[in-house]
Amino acid sequence: MDRRTFNLGLGAAIAAAPVVRQASAREYTGPNVILIRFGGGVRRAETIDEAATYAPYLRHVLAGRGLFIPDMRIAQLDGVNTSHAEGTLNLLTGRYLAYRDAGSKFLQDRLEPTEPTLFEYLRDAFDIPSHQALLVNGEDRPQEEFFTYGVNEHYGIAYRSEMLSLHRFKLYKFARIVEEGRADEATLADAQKQYDALIAADPRTITPDQSPEVTAFWEDWRAHYGDDGLRNPRGDRLLTALATRALHQLRPRLMMVNYQDPDYVHWGNASHYTRAIQIIDDGLQRLVETVDADPFYRGNTVFVITPDCGRDENPLMDVPFQHHFNSRAAHETWAVVFGSGIERGRTLDRSVDQSAIAPTVAAIMGFQASRAEGNVLTEVFA
Numbered sequence: 001m002d003r004r005t006f007n008l009g010l011g012a013a014i015a016a017a018p019v020v021r022q023a024s025a026r027e028y029t030g031p032n033v034i035l036i037r038f039g040g041g042v043r044r045a046e047t048i049d050e051a052a053t054y055a056p057y058l059r060h061v062l063a064g065r066g067l068f069i070p071d072m073r074i075a076q077l078d079g080v081n082t083s084h085a086e087g088t089l090n091l092l093t094g095r096y097l098a099y100r101d102a103g104s105k106f107l108q109d110r111l112e113p114t115e116p117t118l119f120e121y122l123r124d125a126f127d128i129p130s131h132q133a134l135l136v137n138g139e140d141r142p143q144e145e146f147f148t149y150g151v152n153e154h155y156g157i158a159y160r161s162e163m164l165s166l167h168r169f170k171l172y173k174f175a176r177i178v179e180e181g182r183a184d185e186a187t188l189a190d191a192q193k194q195y196d197a198l199i200a201a202d203p204r205t206i207t208p209d210q211s212p213e214v215t216a217f218w219e220d221w222r223a224h225y226g227d228d229g230l231r232n233p234r235g236d237r238l239l240t241a242l243a244t245r246a247l248h249q250l251r252p253r254l255m256m257v258n259y260q261d262p263d264y265v266h267w268g269n270a271s272h273y274t275r276a277i278q279i280i281d282d283g284l285q286r287l288v289e290t291v292d293a294d295p296f297y298r299g300n301t302v303f304v305i306t307p308d309c310g311r312d313e314n315p316l317m318d319v320p321f322q323h324h325f326n327s328r329a330a331h332e333t334w335a336v337v338f339g340s341g342i343e344r345g346r347t348l349d350r351s352v353d354q355s356a357i358a359p360t361v362a363a364i365m366g367f368q369a370s371r372a373e374g375n376v377l378t379e380v381f382a
């Protein structure tokens with residue numbers, strides 16, 4: 001079965017969802033929102049502890065620019081796993097357990113949302129093209145390609161966001177190499193093989209295909225970095241590069257950046273974890289400086305920075321820094337919200353549930369996340 005046939009089958013399976021998006025009359029004028037998943041699971045100790053932080057720009061500069069929420073929590077509910085995909089979907093839907101196992105033999109931890117995501121609500125409320133509702137993902141987590149829209153009766157694929165990731169770029173690149181037919185025979189055969197492998201790993205390839213604007217983005221990326229994969233940044237630095245380029249070229253209104261590398265600590269080396277936090281902190285600085293220097297975004301943009309989940313803090317465990325054992329610290333996160341119209345220089349002295357993020361982003365942007373269960377965090381507004 002080729003990709004097109006597969007997608008047609010998938011289309012039938014989700015026939016309850018409206019396939020054609022209704023044009024909305026409402027033009028969007030802002031504020032723009034950049035939602036940063038300070039992800040891969042981080043503890044408060046290494047991120048927001050004033051003395052111990054490995055993210056000094058976050059803690060000493062950004063926290064003071066807005067509303068600092070040192071006590072955000074993932075609810076203690078049956079079946080809630082404190083992990084990356086789960087936490088990300090809590091952030092995007094404003095609910096817990098609003099996902100299902102998409103059941104792939106190729107991918108583990110492959111969850112897809114069963115409730116609308118922020119992208120869908122936004123594109124329903126306003127006339128915003130898909131390339132201005134962006135999800136920027138890491139290179140080795142194709143399972144997160146499934147977050148762009150929920151499987152639900154109200155919205156679905158016609159309201160999806162676009163995805164920027166190395167996985168997406170490789171799909172573009174190998175298809176182009178085959179299509180151009182200029183390479184030698186071995187290169188062509190390899191490109192076809194790689195393309196087929198990527199398609200097999202991610203059978204829910206977006207239908208319709210990525211938009212012409214995103215295709216132009218990849219064309220430009222390829223011209224800049226070439227085909228060999230050795231010149232573009234890797235890991236979370238790649239996400240920063242994708243996100244800053246996207247700000248210039250695609251002008252997103254809502255963009256979520258899914259940093260992830262602190263998770264390498266699963267392999268046991270604590271310095272991988274603290275180094276990854278520093279790299280995200282550098283990325284934050286570059287994104288904020290990019291926004292501050294751009295008249296399109298300056299004074300009309302809000303940043304929301306928050307982790308997907310915490311991590312254990314029991315130093316007696318064989319492998320410290322895990323997050324799958326439902327410990328208290330794995331439920332403890334935080335958030336920093338700053339920008340246009342947002343309260344400045346205030347530290348919130350109460351605890352806030354993680355499900356508040358989605359409805360609060362919705363309120364900032366002027367729409368309702370009607371299926372979210374969390375409350376709007378009214379203290380963010382100046």
Ligand SMILES: [Zn+2]
Binds near residue numbers: 040041263266
């Ligand atoms: Zn993990």
